[in-house]
Amino acid sequence: MEQKITKITMGIRFRRSFRVSDRLGEIIDFFLRDENSPFKDKLKFDKVGDTSNKGMVLIDEEGNTLSIDIDSLVLSVKNSNLESTLKKFKDVYFPYFKNGVLKNFEIENFNRLGVIFEHELEDTSLINNAIKTISSNNIEVPDNCELRFSKKIPTSSALTNKGVVDFSNVILTYNKNSKGLNVKIDYQLYFSPEIAKANDLEFDKFIESSKNFLKDSFYKW
Numbered sequence: 001m002e003q004k005i006t007k008i009t010m011g012i013r014f015r016r017s018f019r020v021s022d023r024l025g026e027i028i029d030f031f032l033r034d035e036n037s038p039f040k041d042k043l044k045f046d047k048v049g050d051t052s053n054k055g056m057v058l059i060d061e062e063g064n065t066l067s068i069d070i071d072s073l074v075l076s077v078k079n080s081n082l083e084s085t086l087k088k089f090k091d092v093y094f095p096y097f098k099n100g101v102l103k104n105f106e107i108e109n110f111n112r113l114g115v116i117f118e119h120e121l122e123d124t125s126l127i128n129n130a131i132k133t134i135s136s137n138n139i140e141v142p143d144n145c146e147l148r149f150s151k152k153i154p155t156s157s158a159l160t161n162k163g164v165v166d167f168s169n170v171i172l173t174y175n176k177n178s179k180g181l182n183v184k185i186d187y188q189l190y191f192s193p194e195i196a197k198a199n200d201l202e203f204d205k206f207i208e209s210s211k212n213f214l215k216d217s218f219y220k221w
Helices: 016-023 024-033 084-103 125-134 155-159 201-219
Strands: 005-014 047-050 056-059 066-068 070-078 110-121 145-154 167-177 180-195
Touching: 005 066, 005 084, 016 180, 024 084, 047 167, 070 084, 084 180, 084 201, 110 201, 125 145, 167 201, 180 201
Parallel strands: none
Antiparallel strands: 005 070, 005 110, 047 056, 056 066, 066 070, 110 180, 145 167, 167 180
16 A cells, blocks of 8 residues: 555645744745755745735746645645655755754744655545445445544553643545545544744654554544
């Protein structure tokens, strides 16, 4: 199933900051023109659009997107190899966010990291069987449907450290349409209390834990 991952989206959510909307033009220029930006030469974003939350999204011709608004910073890229794409997030994109835009524009107080692994499957038997069971065999092959559920998982830090209530939340969405079955695994890590500085965000650890859930838990179901 790993070979069916078509897109990986990772996001950093922070306490609402209207400073972002005030300096939005500067931030976009920073992404596109900063000499250290990995997006200047590797992901060539050439379209700019508005988000629904006082922000902007950059879009390239392949459909990769980079967006920032008053609540979050999100990068979505097409995937052909899981390990290679995750390595870019870990070694290139996240370090640039941490040492670049988050630091230079004083974006602080982080409450969530998230990643979505999006799969495109031709075989729809998984969702067909679920609907058949739910409908007591009255519906065997639905034309289209969406099934969504979530599971909250305490982190080791929440179990061992007093005053820390960090947790992971996994949202799984199955969407059957005329093209097949779209499966999204949305793995989120919540911080309570918030993490004040970007330097204290453990991106590598988060990426590894999300990959481990994908391979060691979800793919074995």
